[in-house]
Amino acid sequence: MYRYQYSFLLFVLVFHLSCKNNGKQTENTTKPETAITTDAGYLIMEGDSVRIPSFEIALDLSPEAEVKLKADKETVIVSAMFSGKPKDTTSDEYQFMGEISIQNYNVELTDQRIARFENVRFHSSVLNKLADKDISLLINVYSGRRSTENNILDCEFLQDKMSVITGKRIVLKGKLISEEQ
Numbered sequence: 001m002y003r004y005q006y007s008f009l010l011f012v013l014v015f016h017l018s019c020k021n022n023g024k025q026t027e028n029t030t031k032p033e034t035a036i037t038t039d040a041g042y043l044i045m046e047g048d049s050v051r052i053p054s055f056e057i058a059l060d061l062s063p064e065a066e067v068k069l070k071a072d073k074e075t076v077i078v079s080a081m082f083s084g085k086p087k088d089t090t091s092d093e094y095q096f097m098g099e100i101s102i103q104n105y106n107v108e109l110t111d112q113r114i115a116r117f118e119n120v121r122f123h124s125s126v127l128n129k130l131a132d133k134d135i136s137l138l139i140n141v142y143s144g145r146r147s148t149e150n151n152i153l154d155c156e157f158l159q160d161k162m163s164v165i166t167g168k169r170i171v172l173k174g175k176l177i178s179e180e181q
Contacts, residue, residue, distance in 0.1 A: 042162060042163050042166045043127070043133065043135075043162075045124065046121070048123060048124050048125075049121045049122070049123060049124060050121060050122055050123070050124050050126075050127050051119065051120070051121050052082065052103075052117075052120045052121070052122075052135075052162060052166070053166045053167060054116060054117060054118035054119075054166075054167070055117055055165050055166055055167060055168055055169070055170070056114055056115065056116050056117070056168070056169040056170070057078050057107075057114070057115045057117070057139055057141075057158070057169075057170055057172060058113060058114045058115075058169055058170070058171045058172070059076065059078070059109070059113040059114070059115075059141065059155070059171075059172055059173075059174060060113070060171055060172070060173045060174070061076075061113065061153075061155075061173075061174045061175065062174070062175040062176065062179060064175065064176055064179055065152075065153060065174060065175050065176045065179070068152065068176055069143070070111075072146075072147035072148075073146065073147065074143050074144055074146055074147050074152070075108050075109060075110055075143070075144030075146060076108070076109045076113075076141060076142075076143060076144060076153065077106055077107070077108050077109075077141070077142050077143070077144050078106065078107045078108075078109065078115035078139065078140075078141050079104070079105075079106045079139065079140045079141070079142070080104070080105045080106070080107075080117055080120070080137060080138070080139055081101070081103075081104050081137070081138045081139075081140075082101075082102040082103045082104070082105070082120070082122070082135050082136070082137055082162070083097070083099040083100060083101050083102055083135065083136045083138070084099055084100060084102055084130040084131075084132060084133075084135040084136060085098075085099055085100075085130065085131045085132050086099075086100050086129050086130060086131060087129060087130065087131045088129070099136060100129075102122050102126055102130075102135055103120060103121075103122040105117060105120050108144060114169075134161045134162060134163045135161070135162050136159070136160070136161060136162070137158070137159070137160060137161070137162050137165055138157065138158070138159045139157055139158040139159075139170075139172070140155075140157050141153060141155035141156075141157070141172060141174060142155070151177070152176055152177055152178075153174050153175070153176065153177065154174060154175055154176065154177045154179070155172055155173070155174030155175075156172040156173050156174065157172070158170055158172060
């Protein structure tokens, strides 16, 4: 008799614990919208979008460039081009460029010289097409072409992986194209 009671109690205990564990597994596998889920470790999933964490580009322009920009009421464009290597390397874009475009994002500056890139997003389907989730960044700087149709600035550019750039302030130097070395 005791053997049956013991077996019955053991069955009830195991059944109770297994039901409790199933509930906990469901709770633990639910991820919040902002969970970092990429191989690169810096991209943030938000619904069906991927957000690139913020970074800044600070411009250190020559005094001559600053005077010319102010006199001509000219702006400065800091252009960010995000790209990556796709899983499918047969596309025309990849064959031509060696990467595929993910997102382009420009910041236009008037008087300030710090471009803050924040809330840059792209669709998660693009991320799923990439072989390497550590996307590339190319920064170019040029005049806004408000006073003339030609660019008047000669600035350094930046090309690196986003995992290196994320959360940093990078300084790029520049001068007028017409300035001597």
